[in-house]
Amino acid sequence: MPCGRWVAVFLAILSLGMTGAFSQSTLVFPQLVEGPGASSFLVVMNAGWVEDTGQIEFFDSAGRPWGLIVGDTQRSVISYNIAPGGFTVVETSGGDSLSSGYVLVRSETEESRLAGTLRVLLGDQEVVFLDAPARREYLIFIEQSDSVRTGLAIVNLASEESTIRLEVLNDLGEVLAQQTLSMDAGHQLARFADQLLVDLPRSFQGVLRASSGQVFSLLGVLQDSTGALRSLAAPRLEEVRLPMPGPELFSGELALQHVADQLAHGARPTGSSEILKAGDEIQSKLRSLGWTVEQDLHTLDLGSIQIPVRNLVARSGEGPTVILGAHYDTRIWADRDPDPALREQRVPGANDGGSGTAVLLELARVISDHYVVNREIRLVFFDAEDNGNIEPWSLRPESLVGGWIIGSSLYAANLDLESEDIQFMILVDMVGDMNQRFPQEAASRASAADLVEEIWDIAASLGFEDVFLVQPGSAIVDDHRPFIDRGIPAVDLIDLDYPFWHTTQDTLDKVSAESLERVGRVLQSLLVQKEIIERKK
Numbered sequence: 001m002p003c004g005r006w007v008a009v010f011l012a013i014l015s016l017g018m019t020g021a022f023s024q025s026t027l028v029f030p031q032l033v034e035g036p037g038a039s040s041f042l043v044v045m046n047a048g049w050v051e052d053t054g055q056i057e058f059f060d061s062a063g064r065p066w067g068l069i070v071g072d073t074q075r076s077v078i079s080y081n082i083a084p085g086g087f088t089v090v091e092t093s094g095g096d097s098l099s100s101g102y103v104l105v106r107s108e109t110e111e112s113r114l115a116g117t118l119r120v121l122l123g124d125q126e127v128v129f130l131d132a133p134a135r136r137e138y139l140i141f142i143e144q145s146d147s148v149r150t151g152l153a154i155v156n157l158a159s160e161e162s163t164i165r166l167e168v169l170n171d172l173g174e175v176l177a178q179q180t181l182s183m184d185a186g187h188q189l190a191r192f193a194d195q196l197l198v199d200l201p202r203s204f205q206g207v208l209r210a211s212s213g214q215v216f217s218l219l220g221v222l223q224d225s226t227g228a229l230r231s232l233a234a235p236r237l238e239e240v241r242l243p244m245p246g247p248e249l250f251s252g253e254l255a256l257q258h259v260a261d262q263l264a265h266g267a268r269p270t271g272s273s274e275i276l277k278a279g280d281e282i283q284s285k286l287r288s289l290g291w292t293v294e295q296d297l298h299t300l301d302l303g304s305i306q307i308p309v310r311n312l313v314a315r316s317g318e319g320p321t322v323i324l325g326a327h328y329d330t331r332i333w334a335d336r337d338p339d340p341a342l343r344e345q346r347v348p349g350a351n352d353g354g355s356g357t358a359v360l361l362e363l364a365r366v367i368s369d370h371y372v373v374n375r376e377i378r379l380v381f382f383d384a385e386d387n388g389n390i391e392p393w394s395l396r397p398e399s400l401v402g403g404w405i406i407g408s409s410l411y412a413a414n415l416d417l418e419s420e421d422i423q424f425m426i427l428v429d430m431v432g433d434m435n436q437r438f439p440q441e442a443a444s445r446a447s448a449a450d451l452v453e454e455i456w457d458i459a460a461s462l463g464f465e466d467v468f469l470v471q472p473g474s475a476i477v478d479d480h481r482p483f484i485d486r487g488i489p490a491v492d493l494i495d496l497d498y499p500f501w502h503t504t505q506d507t508l509d510k511v512s513a514e515s516l517e518r519v520g521r522v523l524q525s526l527l528v529q530k531e532i533i534e535r536k537k
Ligand SMILES: [Zn+2]
Pocket: 331, 352, 386, 502
């Protein structure tokens, strides 16, 4: 009976190997069943404007290329070539015994836009799977009763061992059962949900949430008492689009997405409900990447009102500490807007507030996915940087000057330098504009000449000498200053030459993925060069 064979497939723990890097145009089908009476029908469609070429690859349960019968020859790799708007079909039939594997469709085409479906035929059963892309989180509605049971197939798409957390929640969001899976690189697990989560009630409906710091692919299948199978669609959440050159490198595209995510909350001035939501999102992103996150909370007395100031502090590793910082608040008034009528509107803060935050978030992903941290890296997201020269902010004593940099001043003032060894601090602020230029900010040169030289040398070695200018810039009041005042060498990467600074035009379209990527790669290379991080084996 077909369902009996399906059960057998899900009972097996399948070890699948992976080779090569994922690109943004890899389709993943995490479950393929082949054998007597079992076959597959794969359709790959090209929704792009150019011909798409690449390879369809089958992997067996041992991670080896899996030779399936295609036409009348046995093949594990099939090159394809699909016209724009066209499609290709691959029909396979497997070997002598029932066995399980998975399919990757890897495009070699830039700007590829592929979609695909996989029909698995099992006796008189047929089930259609969509591809299950690389993500860090999946939600699937699952159920179990006397008449239905849910199966899951999970593939670890990371290039190293990773931990995937499974939780089943009821309609109130309460945890019914949980489990943590440790999976080797490229390995696949295919089981029924009640075998993975032994505490599950005999009968329930719930949401399975799977999450990890690394990327994985997950598929659900519902089987009813008649043996009928149904694919369980995972709703769209964050899809992780990995950069083409290799996922170990900082991606400007992924960083730009973080800017967009910040902007989706609206303008984010200190004390607003928008900055609360944006800050919560920063924290949850960092936690899902495995960083330890704390809030550094203060209350600012502005006379008539009390304003909460919330710095966010993420840590990875132990030992002497390196701080990377950015402010995530946005200026409350667009008082440099060319149109006087708009000067009491808020600054959207794509570049001023969004760009530095985005660079730190994408760097956090690169570090946790691909590196071991040899010392402590601390990412600090400062609040209350940007309301300088506006009353009543400008009257506060917490700030060095005129109401700027209040969050970083409070944070730096409270550092216990007896117990903490803080080696240096680097600030990224307004780093994403199209016409990017970084002269060497004057206070940075005075406080950390060697570090400035090292950063600008790395930039030159990466081919960015036209952007990182070896020439002195003016001294800027920014979040690095309170650290310098405590004797900590600190460098400010800032491009103040930005026509939309403190205007209503500081919007997403003014920020460049390439600019974010240059800054991120320089920081990534610096951390490697100083042996603060090293590649995972
Ligand atoms: Zn600003």
